[in-house]
Ligand SMILES: Cc1cc2nc3c(=O)[nH]c(=O)nc-3n(C[C@H](O)[C@H](O)[C@H](O)COP(=O)(O)OP(=O)(O)OC[C@H]3O[C@@H](n4cnc5c(N)ncnc54)[C@H](O)[C@@H]3O)c2cc1C
Ligand SMILES: Cc1cc2nc3c(=O)[nH]c(=O)nc-3n(C[C@H](O)[C@H](O)[C@H](O)COP(=O)(O)OP(=O)(O)OC[C@H]3O[C@@H](n4cnc5c(N)ncnc54)[C@H](O)[C@@H]3O)c2cc1C
Ligand code: SF4
């Protein structure tokens with residue numbers, strides 16, 4: 001169980017893994033995630049979106065950026081290795097219907113969680129325009145997969161090394177100004193990107209769905225650590241989300257809470273895994 | 278209660294026991310009442326403030342003997358009526374007085390499966406010890422026979438002597454029972470159902486079984502190894518355990534019944550949805566639910582900074598809001614994690630506090646600062662959005678409310694501030710909605726608790742439930758008691774199939 005079947009490096013810090021997890025592969029829907037742990041005694045529990053799944057083969061795909069302790073350790077594992085603990089699928093599946101014209105915006109690693117949502121939106125008959133953004137060409141992931149599904153694909157990089165030299169909000173604004181306007185925008189990426197996407201669509205009153213990546217512990221609504229303020233109310237991302245109406249999300253509070261452990265994460269040295277120096 | 282060193286308690290006990298042994302006449306009730314109540318030895322408060330080891334050390338054999346001699350063996354046994362699972366209390370105490378610890382623990386196990394746990398965490402002063410004749414005669418519940426400490430003594434004795442036996446399992450029936458949640462309710466059902474020869478599969482959302490006993494109640498009050506021992510026994514009996522398995526998500530109740538061949542299910546998922554106060558500032562950085570704080574520390578072992586990967590706030594000044602066991606655990610954990618000041622804020626008085634008396638006393642000894650008749654109005658922040666303090670109101674007690682406790686009333690204009698960097702909200706838990714939302718036809722009440730009859734039967738055929746998911750946040754012994762009743766009904770149902 002939880003054996004890594006295949007590993008691919010998508011960019012310097014981004015990895016893709018296919019994992020043997022038949023029960024999760026069978027149940028998962030777009031928008032859902034897993035929580036994994038690399039060591040049951042001392043490991044941290046981290047959430048990752050199920051980027052793809054094959055119910056027949058019993059496999060799920062995760063795509064992650066090695067940013068800290070656990071994700072860097074995970075990146076060191078290879079095909080044939082087992083992941084100590086894997087639980088899922090968690091979270092409320094994305095609400096999918098035929099909305100008409102949908103714009104999907106993915107920033108950086110956020111393209112991975114966006115992938116299954118685009119899949120489901122396409123299957124429901126939507127016209128999907130995808131905007132993909134990254135800091136530079138090297139960090140662009142899943143372009144081929146997205147191109148294959150999209151009715152229209154716009155690529156942009158911060159430094160202009162690929163596609164348009166702009167932030168994702170620029171093409172998003174243009175699309176909102178077109179007639180007819182999009183019926184729905186889905187934005188997944190770094191919180192700051194989602195915040196600006198939401199501010200871009202707000203004046204046009206285009207409904208905007210965001211997928212929030214808060215810090216989590218259990219992922220089942222038990223700890224309250226993942227809470228965010230949505231429309232003035234407290235919501236738990238792991239059970240009420242991860243997707244919310246972006247126009248109601250208090251992003252500043254969310255970004256603040258994500259930084260809770262910055263100092264400690266930086267100072268962290270884990271001796272949980274044997275290969276740790 | 279003031280701290281008395283363990284060595285002194287042990288030495289005093291030896292003297293008392295020598296006197297008792299020197300007697301030739303049988304003890305009269307009056308003699309028994311004159312025997313001094315045996316205090317529980319504990320770690321020095323100054324030392325234990327910075328370790329996670331168990332605070333209460335347990336009776337010495339001499340202390341246990343003496344305490345057992347205090348029991349009057351009342352014919353009416355009022356203590357038994359106070360015990361939620363009706364343990365034969367005079368029976369087991371008599372065995373200790375006669376020096377037969379094995380018999381004592383066997384008597385307890387007729388009614389309770391987890392004596393080492395219950396002896397540590399049951400609110401004895403509000404249950405069996407409240408009506409005890411000795412306490413009544415000496416006009417203080419603190420002077421009652423220390424039933425809980427004796428229970429713990431014999432359970433620990435049995436484990437340490439390696440005498441715990443695996444219960445016998447009847448021949449296989451071919452029936453399969455699924456148990457959802459591995460807290461005290463689920464573990465009890467597993468043991469009782471497995472004994473009848475049915476296959477048992479336990480499902481647990483977390484990576485470790487034990488429920489609140491492992492993720493909530495800290496090591497210094499209930500060592501994890503004790504809970505693990507109980508689980509090992511279940512596994513040795515042939516129960517199957519599937520961790521990292523969330524019913525409602527990984528698999529639904531209906532799938533288990535309709536596709537996976539389960540003949541009966543027991544839902545013991547507990548009350549794990551933290552309640553907040555809905556005051557300003559509750560989502561600031563530095564505000565925790567007690568569940569998150571305790572889970573990080575206990576289950577994820579964040580206190581073990583050398584090894585654990587899960588971070589926890591390094592707090593200087595902490596406030597814990599609430600007055601139950603959960604609040605005490607959070608406050609005492611904060612002390613151990615190195616906080617310089619820990620304030621416990623409760624809106625009624627000490628008399629109304631729902632926490633166990635022993636935990637309140639231990640918290641005080643460890644330096645937790647208690648604020649009674651105060652309650653936060655809002656949580657204050659610095660310019661970065663991190664907690665900087667709380668603004669509180671003072672309260673007075675009015676007329677009794679529905680709960681029978683006098684109602685706290687805010688005193689207008691009494692606002693004052695406390696400087697803090699961490700706030701832990703420990704005001705209770707609601708039941709998790711996951712199973713309710715994913716199981717059509719399962720009746721729940723307005724608080725989201727599953728509705729079950731006195732045998733644990735729910736509105737769905739073959740589905741039983743018990744523990745906190747039915748009772749709302751309650752106690753270990755009540756969860757076990759419910760489990761026993763449900764297991765009995767399940768066994769009867771399966772026998773008829
Ligand atoms: C529902 C959900 C789905 C997610 N899906 C993916 C995914 O598909 N791919 C992926 O790469 N990441 C995803 N994330 C983010 C991922 O969980 C974090 O990157 C991971 O927890 C970091 O763990 P770490 O121990 O490696 O880093 P840490 O050492 O914990 O943190 C390193 C740095 O990252 C920051 N950080 C910590 N947690 C998060 C977080 N949740 N989001 C953003 N920054 C964080 C910290 O503040 C710190 O600066 C998802 C998060 C959620 C909540
Ligand atoms: C901090 C704290 C201190 C306490 N102190 C005391 C005390 O001193 N004395 C006392 O008597 N009581 C105490 N209690 C209360 C006592 O622990 C509970 O009443 C008791 O544990 C309830 O048992 P349970 O079996 O109903 O559920 P729990 O112990 O809550 O166990 C439920 C289990 O089910 C799992 N679960 C939940 N949902 C799912 C799902 N969908 N699928 C699979 N698994 C699931 C959970 O992960 C958990 O492991 C305390 C509680 C807390 C939180
Ligand atoms: S009430 Fe007290 S004295 Fe009487 S039998 Fe029970 S424990 Fe013994």
Ligand code: FES
Pocket residue numbers: 215216217218219220221222223224225226227236237238239
């Ligand atoms: S992660 Fe614990 S409640 Fe959401």
